[in-house]
Amino acid sequence: xxxxxxxxxxxxxxxxxxxxxxxxxxxxxxxxxxxxxxxxxxxxxxxxxxxxxxxxxxxxxxxxxxxxxxxxxxxxxxxxxxxxxxxxxxxxxxxxxxxxxxxxxxxxxxxxx
Amino acid sequence: xxxxxxxxxxxxxxxxxxxxxxxxxxxxxxxxxxxxxxxxxxxxxxxxxxxxxxxxxxxxxxxxxxxxxxxxxxxxxxxxxxxxxxxxxxxxxxxxxxxxxxxxxxxxxxxxx
Numbered sequence: 241x242x243x244x245x246x247x248x249x250x251x252x253x254x255x256x257x258x259x260x261x262x263x264x265x266x267x268x269x270x271x272x273x274x275x276x277x278x279x280x281x282x283x284x285x286x287x288x289x290x291x292x293x294x295x296x297x298x299x300x301x302x303x304x305x306x307x308x309x310x311x312x313x314x315x316x317x318x319x320x321x322x323x324x325x326x327x328x329x330x331x332x333x334x335x336x337x338x339x340x341x342x343x344x345x346x347x348x349x350x351x352x353x
Numbered sequence: 354x355x356x357x358x359x360x361x362x363x364x365x366x367x368x369x370x371x372x373x374x375x376x377x378x379x380x381x382x383x384x385x386x387x388x389x390x391x392x393x394x395x396x397x398x399x400x401x402x403x404x405x406x407x408x409x410x411x412x413x414x415x416x417x418x419x420x421x422x423x424x425x426x427x428x429x430x431x432x433x434x435x436x437x438x439x440x441x442x443x444x445x446x447x448x449x450x451x452x453x454x455x456x457x458x459x460x461x462x463x464x465x466x
Binding site: 289302303307311331 | 363364382392393395396398399402403406414418421422423425427429431432433434438440441442444445448449
């Protein structure tokens with residue numbers, strides 16, 4: 241579905257997405273022809289507003305943004321592996337390792353077919 | 354519960370909150386003594402991370418922020434009535450008027466008791 245397309249996903253799974261032949265881009269919302277992808281979890285807000293503006297126009301997207309008071313002020317600069325401290329990134333990767341490994345096994349299984 | 358405290362809520366209901374004797378502050382997260390309040394909808398993310406850092410420490414809050422890839426990049430500057438165009442604010446207020454009015458009636462009923 242995304243082979244040969246530029247796309248994004250949660251930062252911890254970008255390498256796995258690339259294994260499928262996807263041109264992984266480190267952005268929160270990526271549009272390539274008729275494929276739109278969003279990065280991890282809260283990127284869905286930016287993704288959703290972008291999609292809404294494409295489907296229903298900017299006015300509707302702005303109304304949605306205003307309704308949900310989306311004027312983000314993160315208390316920390318830790319939302320990406322680039323901005324978070326190394327110790328934070330490592331602690332989280334260690335915690336998430338079983339999940340990441342489980343996905344990797346599935347990814348490799350699918351690719352090998 | 355919030356009488357005499359500084360607090361916040363969704364921008365469209367701040368005037369109503371003030372009717373209860375609350376010192377309404379136009380911020381996404383407001384801490385006054387042992388009361389913490391968050392503003393509308395997506396403010397809950399900033400609120401949650403702030404609360405997490407108070408309860409479990411900054412490291413845990415940063416890990417949560419990183420896990421949910423909270424590095425927001427809103428496609429528009431329309432998240433508050435201050436930043437959104439007037440037409441957008443008015444359209445949304447018109448759309449939300451039945452709800453706002455219904456809440457106002459309840460508010461007035463409670464206050465009059």
